[in-house]
Amino acid sequence: MDVEEVKKPPSKEKYMRVQSAIRLLVLVVFLGWIFIWIMAPTNIYKQKWEPRLQAKTVSIFGIQALLVYTSPILFIAVLGCVYVHIAKKVNGFSMESSDGKKREASIWKRPVLVRGPLGIVSGTELAFLFMFIVLLVWSFAMYLHNGFAKITHKSAAEHGLKVWEKKLGTAGVKLGIVGNICLAFLFFPVARGSSVLPLFGLTSESCIKYHIWLGHMVMTLFTAHGVCIIIYWAIADKLSKMLEWKKIGISYVAGELALVAGLFMWITTIPRIRRKVFELFFYTHYLYILFVVFFFFHVGMFHACTMLPGLYLFLVDRFLRFLQSKRRVRLVSARVLPCQTVELNFSKSHGLAYNPTSTIFINVPSISKLQWHPFTITSNSSLEPKMLSVVIKSEGTWSQKLYQMLSTPSGIDHLNVSVEGPYGPAQTNYLRSAHLGNPASLLVKYDKLVMVSGGSGITPFVSIIRELMYLSTTFRHRTPEVILICAFRNSSCLSMLDLILPKSGTSCDISSMKLRIEAYITRKTEPKLDSQIHLQQIWFKINTKDVPISAIFGPKNWLWLCAIISSSFIFFLILIGNITRYFIFPIDHNSNKIFSHPLRSFLNMLVMCVSIATVASAAFLWNKKQNDKEAEQIKTNEGDKELESFPQQSIFQATNVHYGVRPDLRSKELACSFNGLEIQQRKELTLLYSFFPLHFAGLLLELTGSNVGVFASGPKMMRQEVATICSSELARNLHFESFSFSW
Structure with a gap:
C-alpha cells in the first residue's frame, strides 16, 4: 500500500456518514424522550412503568427522574458537540444530496404567517408549534381525567367541599404540572453556545422567538395555577396555607415567591416597556435566578428534574461565558462614521473561525458593568485572520454613550472591553456541498441573493458579502449574483456602505463578484452625497493585560464542551449520591427525624453548580496556558497598523442611490x-x-x-x-x- 494512501485524510463522505448516524441516533433518543412526556399523564405509566423503573434504579432521591428526563437530553448535547466538531471539519456542508429534495424542504421554510403576535412563522415552525400545543392539551386532559376520576361526593364531603370546588383545586394543581412541560423547553433557546440547536439547524439568535413563546405559555399556566389554588383555598377557608413553608412536601411560600419573580419579568417583556425602558427589562430578567431557586424549593428536586436538562445546559453555557468575560480583549482601532455609527476592530487569534452572520456580545465597564449587547460581526475570519470587527449604530442609551466617548475631539487612547462569543450558525445557508478541505469546489445553492436591509440591518449582509468576496477572489469560485437593497433615513448613512470593504491588506477585490447595490434615502430633502466619505480613524494604545479574542478552549472548543457536560454530570451524580447515601438516607430512616425537603433541594442545586464550576474551571485553566502563549505571540507581531480599506470607487460604481423615491x-x-x-x-x-x-x-x-x-x-x-x-x-x-x- 502506498504511503500517501495511508496518510490520506478521511473523505467527506465518511464524515457525512458519521453525521448522519449521529442525527439518526439523536432523533431516536429525542422521540423516546418526547414519548415519555406523552405517556407520563397516563395510568399505564403511573401504575406499571414507573414502579418497574423505580425498582431497577438506585435508591437515590430523584435518580429516577434524572435518568428519565435529564440523561437523554444531556446525551443528545454530547452527541451535538461531536456533530458540530465534525461540521467544522467538513466546513459546514449540508445534508441534502439533490436539488429536488432541497426544493421540497424549502416549501416547509416558506413564511406562512407574516403579520401577527407570533411574528414571521414558517410552515415547519407552525407545525411544531401545533404539535407542542397538542401535547399540552393532551397532558392537561389526561391529568384532569385521572384526577377527576378520584373525586366523588363522598371524598369531597370529607373535606367539607363540593365536587366542583374539589375539582377546581385539582385543576389548579394540574395546570402547574402542565406548566412544567413549557418550563422544560424554556432554557434551550437562551444557551448561546448550545450543541443541541445546531442538530436541528438552529441558532440561539433565531430561537429567541421560541423563548418568548414559551415564556408567555409558562407564565400564563403558572399564573392560572396560582389563581386557581388561591381561589380554592379561599373557598375552603384555608388561606392560612399561603404562609406555610413546610419541611416535607410542597412549600407554598416558595411557590408564591417564584410566581412573583416570574410576573415581574413577564410585565417588563411588554414591547412598549422593553423598547422604551430597556434597562428595566434587562435588569429585571436577572430575577430568573430567584425564580429557579424558589421553584426548586416549591416542587422539590424530583419534580424539578423535568426542567433540569435545559437549565443544566444553560448553566454550563452561562459559566463558560462568565470565564470568557473575565478577560479584557484588545481593541485595536475604531472608525467613526458621520451617521453616528462606529466600527470597533479587535485583535483575534488566528485559530478563531466563525461563519458569516455570527454575533458577539460586548460589555464596556466604563458605560455599564452589567449590560451586554449583541452585535453582528462584519469581518470575515478567512479574509481578515487577525481582526474581528463589529458595527454599532447609536440608537439606544448605551450605544449613544459609546459613540460620544469615541467621537469627542479629545478622544480616548484606551478602552476596556469584554466579549462573549462569537456565536453563529454551524453552516452557511447560501452555499452548499463541496469536496473536503477545498472551498473552491463549493456549489452555488442560489442563482441570486437578494439582501433587504433597513438602517443598521445591513451589518449581517456585510459579513456575507465579504465571505463571497473571499471565495471569488482567493479560489476563483463562482458566487451567486448579489443584490443589496438598503434603506437609510439620510444621506450620511451611505457611509455604512464603506464597511463592505475590509480594512485589511488582503488582495481581495469586490470587482471579482457580481454586486449591485440599490440604496434608498427616505428623506426627500436630503442633499446628494459626494463619492468621497471621510471617516474618523482612532488607534488605541496597547495594554499588556488585554488579550486577542479567541475561542475559550481553542480549536477543539466543541470537544472540550462535550467533556465538560459529560464529566460535570457524572461528578454531580457521584457527589449527590454520596451525600444521599451517607447523610440524607440515615436521617430519613430514623423514625424521629425526616430530612427537610427544601434543604435537600438546596443541596442538589449547590452540588450541581459546584460540579459545573469545578469541571469547567479545570478545563479553562488547562487551556489557559496555550491561549496565553498564542496571545503573547500575536502581541509581538502587532507592530504595524493595518492598511487602509480598498478604494471606495468600486463600491460607488456598483451603487445606485435613490433620493426620496x-x-x-x-x-x-x-x-x-x-x-x-x-x-x-x-x-x-x-x-x-x-x-x-x-x-x-x-x-x-x-x-x-x-x-x-x-x-x-x-x-x-x-x-x-x-x-x-x-x-x-x-x-x-x-x-x-x-x-x-x-x-
Whole structure:
C-alpha cells in the first residue's frame, strides 16, 4: 500500500456518514424522550412503568427522574458537540444530496404567517408549534381525567367541599404540572453556545422567538395555577396555607415567591416597556435566578428534574461565558462614521473561525458593568485572520454613550472591553456541498441573493458579502449574483456602505463578484452625497493585560464542551449520591427525624453548580496556558497598523442611490420584470403589491424565474413586507430568511 494512501485524510463522505448516524441516533433518543412526556399523564405509566423503573434504579432521591428526563437530553448535547466538531471539519456542508429534495424542504421554510403576535412563522415552525400545543392539551386532559376520576361526593364531603370546588383545586394543581412541560423547553433557546440547536439547524439568535413563546405559555399556566389554588383555598377557608413553608412536601411560600419573580419579568417583556425602558427589562430578567431557586424549593428536586436538562445546559453555557468575560480583549482601532455609527476592530487569534452572520456580545465597564449587547460581526475570519470587527449604530442609551466617548475631539487612547462569543450558525445557508478541505469546489445553492436591509440591518449582509468576496477572489469560485437593497433615513448613512470593504491588506477585490447595490434615502430633502466619505480613524494604545479574542478552549472548543457536560454530570451524580447515601438516607430512616425537603433541594442545586464550576474551571485553566502563549505571540507581531480599506470607487460604481423615491411598479424599468409571466399572473402580482405597499417589491419582481435567496434584516414592518412577497404562490422561487434584532 502506498504511503500517501495511508496518510490520506478521511473523505467527506465518511464524515457525512458519521453525521448522519449521529442525527439518526439523536432523533431516536429525542422521540423516546418526547414519548415519555406523552405517556407520563397516563395510568399505564403511573401504575406499571414507573414502579418497574423505580425498582431497577438506585435508591437515590430523584435518580429516577434524572435518568428519565435529564440523561437523554444531556446525551443528545454530547452527541451535538461531536456533530458540530465534525461540521467544522467538513466546513459546514449540508445534508441534502439533490436539488429536488432541497426544493421540497424549502416549501416547509416558506413564511406562512407574516403579520401577527407570533411574528414571521414558517410552515415547519407552525407545525411544531401545533404539535407542542397538542401535547399540552393532551397532558392537561389526561391529568384532569385521572384526577377527576378520584373525586366523588363522598371524598369531597370529607373535606367539607363540593365536587366542583374539589375539582377546581385539582385543576389548579394540574395546570402547574402542565406548566412544567413549557418550563422544560424554556432554557434551550437562551444557551448561546448550545450543541443541541445546531442538530436541528438552529441558532440561539433565531430561537429567541421560541423563548418568548414559551415564556408567555409558562407564565400564563403558572399564573392560572396560582389563581386557581388561591381561589380554592379561599373557598375552603384555608388561606392560612399561603404562609406555610413546610419541611416535607410542597412549600407554598416558595411557590408564591417564584410566581412573583416570574410576573415581574413577564410585565417588563411588554414591547412598549422593553423598547422604551430597556434597562428595566434587562435588569429585571436577572430575577430568573430567584425564580429557579424558589421553584426548586416549591416542587422539590424530583419534580424539578423535568426542567433540569435545559437549565443544566444553560448553566454550563452561562459559566463558560462568565470565564470568557473575565478577560479584557484588545481593541485595536475604531472608525467613526458621520451617521453616528462606529466600527470597533479587535485583535483575534488566528485559530478563531466563525461563519458569516455570527454575533458577539460586548460589555464596556466604563458605560455599564452589567449590560451586554449583541452585535453582528462584519469581518470575515478567512479574509481578515487577525481582526474581528463589529458595527454599532447609536440608537439606544448605551450605544449613544459609546459613540460620544469615541467621537469627542479629545478622544480616548484606551478602552476596556469584554466579549462573549462569537456565536453563529454551524453552516452557511447560501452555499452548499463541496469536496473536503477545498472551498473552491463549493456549489452555488442560489442563482441570486437578494439582501433587504433597513438602517443598521445591513451589518449581517456585510459579513456575507465579504465571505463571497473571499471565495471569488482567493479560489476563483463562482458566487451567486448579489443584490443589496438598503434603506437609510439620510444621506450620511451611505457611509455604512464603506464597511463592505475590509480594512485589511488582503488582495481581495469586490470587482471579482457580481454586486449591485440599490440604496434608498427616505428623506426627500436630503442633499446628494459626494463619492468621497471621510471617516474618523482612532488607534488605541496597547495594554499588556488585554488579550486577542479567541475561542475559550481553542480549536477543539466543541470537544472540550462535550467533556465538560459529560464529566460535570457524572461528578454531580457521584457527589449527590454520596451525600444521599451517607447523610440524607440515615436521617430519613430514623423514625424521629425526616430530612427537610427544601434543604435537600438546596443541596442538589449547590452540588450541581459546584460540579459545573469545578469541571469547567479545570478545563479553562488547562487551556489557559496555550491561549496565553498564542496571545503573547500575536502581541509581538502587532507592530504595524493595518492598511487602509480598498478604494471606495468600486463600491460607488456598483451603487445606485435613490433620493426620496421608492420603486414604482408602473415604471418602464419595472414593467420589464413582468416579461415571461402569463397575463393573469401579472394582474395578480399587481393586485398583491398594490394591496401591500411594499418598499422593495418592484426590485424583487425582476428575479422571476431564478432560484433566489431573499434575506431581510431591519425593522419589523420591513421584514414583514419582504416575507409577504416570498410567501406568495407566484414567488415560489424566492426562499426567505429573516435576521431580527428585536430580541
